[in-house]
Amino acid sequence: MTSEVTAKGTGTAGSASGQGASRRRRAPVKRLMAPAVIFLLVWMIVPLGMTIYYSFQNYNLMMPMMRGFAGIGNYAILLTDATFWDALGNTLVLVVACLAVTVGLGLLLALLFNATFIGRGVARTLAISPFFVMPVVTGLIWKNMLFHPVYGLISWAMRSLGLEPIDWLAHHPMLSIIIMISWEWTPFALLILLTGLQSLPEDQIEAVRLDGANRWQEFRHIVIPHLGQVLYVVVMLESIFFLTSFAEIYATTSGGPGTATTNLPYYIYLNAFFQYDIGLSSAAAIGAVILANIFAIFLIRFVAGNLNAGSAR
């Protein structure tokens, strides 16, 4: 009995002093974290809140008299606007196509650059360089120097082969945008996948060879599972960037012809800076946020289920 009491007594005393110590230790943590938290709040939550607020307002800069609460009016307009649905479709096509091209091509190039050959260092640097070109510059280079039906390099090549040059941006606008964005982003996939390949232990490849695997089985059973997590990162980051593609479209097709290359960011831009309809564009922006979230959740589920679960280590 006595011992129990003593034990309890010391226990409480111990925990009390422990709490005191941890409180003392925790206090400055909060204060030190505060600036970052406040900064994040101001930077992200306030604009998001304002966007949500405007999306429920009648607010067109050209009609300053028509202010006031709009209810779901902006959203109703949005959902009945054929252009919005086009933009949504274009966004999805753009993201999925660019993901497929950049990851596929990036993986092929990564396998290539993982091999040893003369001048590998220089070749790697060159292969990665498109990533350092600004999006607007990318658009202008492709528009004026490559895709141009008269002065473009591709047209020249086609003419030298006796073919009719194609006006890429006019006749295959979406394909052109996909080519440009993929050109810009394949190096990113290459870079990350290459580091993934280089972290693959040599002896695993040797073990699988001795186990009787051919090159394809080696790739299928060892390389791909090893790259699982890296692929996940690439797909995640790229899809977020592709969802917000804007500059390449702005600098080349301006969303056209018609609405052929109008994606969600460009649709928002058009509504805000051509129609001056802040309310509607805010509603579209909220739509984009929701889309991005759906995308992210789907991707996480999909990628985690297929690749990541097995290879996490």
Added chain:
Amino acid sequence: MAVVELKNVVKRYGGGLTGKAARSEEAPAVDDFNLVTEDGEFVVLVGPSGCGKSTTMRMIAGLEDNTEGEIRIGGRDVSDVAARDRDIAMVFQSYALYPHMSVFENMAFSLRLKKAPKSEIDQRVNEAASILDITHLLDRKPRALSGGQRQRVALGRAIVRQPQVFLMDEPLSNLDAKLRVDMRAEIVKLHRKLGVTTFYVTHDQTEAMTMGQRIVVMRDGRIQQIDTPNALYARPANMFVAGFIGTPSMNFMKMRVGDDTRSLKGETARFRAGDAFTGDLLDSHRGQEVWVGIRPEHLQHHEGDAGALENGLSGTVDVVEPLGSVTMVQLEIDGHRITAQLEGDTRARSGDTITLTCESARLHLFDVVSEQALARQPVESAATA
């Protein structure tokens, strides 16, 4: 199960795309390697790091090409056969388990690639798992296993294959000391049970001595000696093997062969060579210096007058290391550092001058220039002396 033959095998690096020009001038990584195993033999390749033992094994596996020479497995020349078609299983130092597969999948992988029927895969994996006592781990991923368990899985993956040859590349070096001793015995038992020709690479001479039926001692890409453990210990072919095999390693001191060709003289040490050495060999070194090798465990403490001893050396004790059953004593004799393994109750203290003696049959003599063993004692005299 198969006989493995290596004939004049040479491996040179360099000359490739990434190789620097200077490297092609370098000595070959493996030079003129010749060995014919018996069917089901356990051969250990041992030597210091960079001696070419791993390269030799990788050439047998087909992970490296041999620059020259011929490698035959079961009579078939495999020089142009890809690693995956050589029917060889290898256990890696790092185990190289496939991290995304369960233990079962790891072990079944090679059979699945061969499209073996599922019932056969199940049976063979379960059989191997029960031999290695890892049946309860089959569903786990490698990352959930301890080092010793991973080691067993790596062995299991090799056993399931039922290959012609096992290759083991320092498989125990990532385990802690106690586990290493246990696994050592287990691998030997496993080999006895399966009877598959096995190559085992290690830098640890204790592992080599305890496991190998035959040991290949290598240095700088060259074979120094191929022999049974006992023969390596009793009759090392040169000073390198003599120093490498046995712990603590052999003591060496320079002594001069006397004019009678029977006596060896240092500054204070002296030996009578006795019958263990043929007179001719010492004859040819009359009046010259030779290296005399004495194993620490063959030195005995001589209490009493040193002057009357035929075989004796005395010196000042530097360090005394009592290990319980034995006491290691380090002393300085004629400018050479000598370690003696004396009985546990030896009462030597540092600073003491003590006299050691050694039976002449236990001496090893080496040429000063070539470092090759001079006179080999017959095994019988070494064993009975």
